[in-house]
Amino acid sequence: MDFNDTPEEAAFRAEARAWLEANAEPLADGEQPEMGENLSPENVAAAKAWQKKKADAGWACITWPREYGGRGATPMENVIWNEEQAKFKTPGDIFSIGIGMCGPTVMAHGTPEQQARWIPKLLSGEEVWCQLFSEPSAGSDLAGLRTTAVKDGDEWVVNGQKIWTSGAQICEWGILVVRTDPTVVKHAGLSYFVVNMKSPGIEIRPITQINKAQGFNEVFFTDVRIPDDQRLSEVGNGWAVALTTLMNERQSIGSGMGVGSLEDLVDFAAGIEIDGKPALEDSAVRERIADYVTKARGLKNTSLRTLTALSKGLPPGPEASMGKLVGAVLQQEAASFAMDLAGASGALLDADATPDAAAWQERYLSLPGLRIAGGTDEILRNIIAERVMGLPSDARADKGIAFKDIPTGPPQ
Ligand SMILES: Cc1cc2nc3c(=O)[nH]c(=O)nc-3n(C[C@H](O)[C@H](O)[C@H](O)COP(=O)(O)OP(=O)(O)OC[C@H]3O[C@@H](n4cnc5c(N)ncnc54)[C@H](O)[C@@H]3O)c2cc1C
Numbered sequence: 001m002d003f004n005d006t007p008e009e010a011a012f013r014a015e016a017r018a019w020l021e022a023n024a025e026p027l028a029d030g031e032q033p034e035m036g037e038n039l040s041p042e043n044v045a046a047a048k049a050w051q052k053k054k055a056d057a058g059w060a061c062i063t064w065p066r067e068y069g070g071r072g073a074t075p076m077e078n079v080i081w082n083e084e085q086a087k088f089k090t091p092g093d094i095f096s097i098g099i100g101m102c103g104p105t106v107m108a109h110g111t112p113e114q115q116a117r118w119i120p121k122l123l124s125g126e127e128v129w130c131q132l133f134s135e136p137s138a139g140s141d142l143a144g145l146r147t148t149a150v151k152d153g154d155e156w157v158v159n160g161q162k163i164w165t166s167g168a169q170i171c172e173w174g175i176l177v178v179r180t181d182p183t184v185v186k187h188a189g190l191s192y193f194v195v196n197m198k199s200p201g202i203e204i205r206p207i208t209q210i211n212k213a214q215g216f217n218e219v220f221f222t223d224v225r226i227p228d229d230q231r232l233s234e235v236g237n238g239w240a241v242a243l244t245t246l247m248n249e250r251q252s253i254g255s256g257m258g259v260g261s262l263e264d265l266v267d268f269a270a271g272i273e274i275d276g277k278p279a280l281e282d283s284a285v286r287e288r289i290a291d292y293v294t295k296a297r298g299l300k301n302t303s304l305r306t307l308t309a310l311s312k313g314l315p316p317g318p319e320a321s322m323g324k325l326v327g328a329v330l331q332q333e334a335a336s337f338a339m340d341l342a343g344a345s346g347a348l349l350d351a352d353a354t355p356d357a358a359a360w361q362e363r364y365l366s367l368p369g370l371r372i373a374g375g376t377d378e379i380l381r382n383i384i385a386e387r388v389m390g391l392p393s394d395a396r397a398d399k400g401i402a403f404k405d406i407p408t409g410p411p412q
Helices: 007-023 041-057 075-085 096-109 112-123 238-254 260-271 283-311 318-341 343-347 355-370 377-388
Strands: 129-132 148-152 155-166 173-179 190-196 202-207 216-227
Touching: 007 041, 007 075, 075 283, 096 112, 096 129, 096 173, 096 190, 096 238, 129 155, 148 173, 155 173, 155 190, 155 202, 173 238, 190 216, 190 238, 260 283, 260 318, 283 318, 318 343, 318 355, 318 377, 343 355
Parallel strands: 129 173
Antiparallel strands: 148 155, 155 216, 173 190, 202 216
8 A cells, every 4th residue: 555645646636725815714723623513503504604615615525526516536435535624714614424425315215306306406505404213212222113194195294203313303304214004024125315494393402411402303204295296216116225325434433533533632632731841751641642643543544444345346344433533532531631731621522612622521411323324333343344354144033024023011
């Protein structure tokens, strides 16, 4: 593997940087890019404007095929774009679900009419999308979901509840998996729809998280009507469509985990004092940080192996399953160490009182979510055990049983 840009990649980097320099303000020394989703009205407006600007110049959705308005860029060029964009002040990202998961699913399973209706406004940032999959008793076991859709003429009537729906409160559209046939095994009775989030009968209740943010929601459906022409793929084929979404979800969450935030840890330790000297000069601190950075570099190189495979048109190898599992734990440990270094101020989540330490607190409190979203640590270990190592599969007590016959309460 060659770590240097090829001449084509170097040219792409120069072009990306030139456009960014002409259209955005560089981050000041030590300033961090906006982390994660920010759902304030100001950020939503700024993020939509930034997305539109990129779309007009051909820098939005750069890995999407050209026929859908993308740039047809390679995975490696996407990494280069992200590296360059991270050096500039840009609004918090509100499009990751739409661009990373919903768009590719509509491209793979939508009719030409559906694609023409949804893709352009997703690309230009006019419309924001969310993912309505998880339910109170269906997360890891997504195919056990209980929200139903019943056909009525040219429409479907949806009833049930979704939960953990990121960004639902600011979205125009959502991708929705529902049960349309409870008389067959659980995976076979699902169908997949695109729902207008402003439809009558949808109630969105934000959930306040440990870090005080309201990033996700409960979404209740009461007799919500969805036109049949908003169904993706055949009735009963929802699981196959959902797998396309989930595959894209894991790819977009797993990539990008790694060394970035640990460079901040080095800067942070350089600015904090222990016994009158910068913490970074303390040998125990140096050893710990070196350990994290070594692991992060290993992760980055592992993800580059995946990219090399993708660039050569090969399927990603087993290493693709490791990014989120290893990276999220590593980031959590590093954030915890930074809070220890900050001493008493590490306990404060008040950006006015302790701007630097509060940023680590904020990160520490957000990271458990990353170990759950898009597949928990345990589920990722199951995937590695079964699909990578070839170990026997997890016991599945409901195998071969029609969904309606799966016991849901204590034995009678
Ligand atoms: C920040 C965040 C954002 C999210 N955004 C969205 C979103 O936008 N849309 C959406 O639909 N969902 C979203 N989710 C939900 C997410 O997909 C689920 O939380 C996740 O799939 C786990 O499901 P669950 O919460 O129901 O936990 P459960 O599946 O009930 O798991 C509970 C515990 O049991 C363990 N467990 C479960 N099954 C097994 C098994 N077979 N073997 C071993 N251990 C097991 C799990 O690892 C976990 O520790 C989000 C979650 C988070 C944290």
